Amino acid sequence: MKKLLFGLILSTASISAFAQNYTNDPMHSKLGFSVSHMTISNVEGNFNDFTVHLNNFTKEDLTNAKFHVTANVSSINTGVEARDNHLKSADFFDATTNSKLEFMSKGITKIKKNQYKLIGDLTLHGITKPVVLNLTYNGSVDNNGVKTYGFTVKGDIKRSEFNLGSKFPEAMVGDVVTLTSNLEFPTK
Template structure:
């Protein structure tokens, strides 16, 4: 096969995150609106190139007050920095259907490299459209303070309100 353009199926894809809360639990959320420019050959994924663009204002933690705070200048400052991007720079095979995808993550105009562990779930033919589809699951983490997301509060019992480590869980279905 050759490298071809593929499209994200938003109905079967998600970008989720989680962060420690009060050092004892986790807050989870998702970005509901994102797009991607994907060029790949399913026979050799190490030749792929991908760019994800996330609408920062589309974040949803299922709690409106918290979402409003996360969209404020204390965190994502969505009025001034409406997009979060990830652009791949290197993809290496890490065994059967497992890959390390390194790329540049940009949040609030700060760009830092991160590496995602990605599992290729395979390809199939959509019985409705007849298109070939492929699935991927990715996980990764980064330190939010590396991107200027510094807001926090000390707890009376010691520790802090919000953990620094952000964990990502990405499910992507694409079609050509």
């Protein structure tokens, strides 16, 4: 019985030691976007309050890794307070009703070298849609004794598919929104 109990404790410890679940370093990570404005320029912004969990990252080829992103919609920041308040309103995100943006990965497919397709579900404005994003694994470094992994995620979504700003024509606010996220995950 003692051997069975010891074996069970040892195997549980081994599994948890290799689970490799990380949370992004908020000081060195960004969840950003850009969208065309009146067809002549782009407006850029980001969400100041967001968290990305990287779970089951046990292989360098990412085959079993999972990304889970949550962002507080009220933390949207384009550098212009009046525009941020408008984006939080019912005209766009309706942050009082739909306070959270969420992405949950369902799979990762290797394209070449450090390039992957990140497949998952994006929930925005209360609507969930499948999306495919480009994922680049930038590698890892030893940062003062802490191994840190880096990733870049990019992709386009259509705001019309999430019923964002439906009163505003594409000539005013582009339909295609480009997402860009730079992420660092320290191991401690």
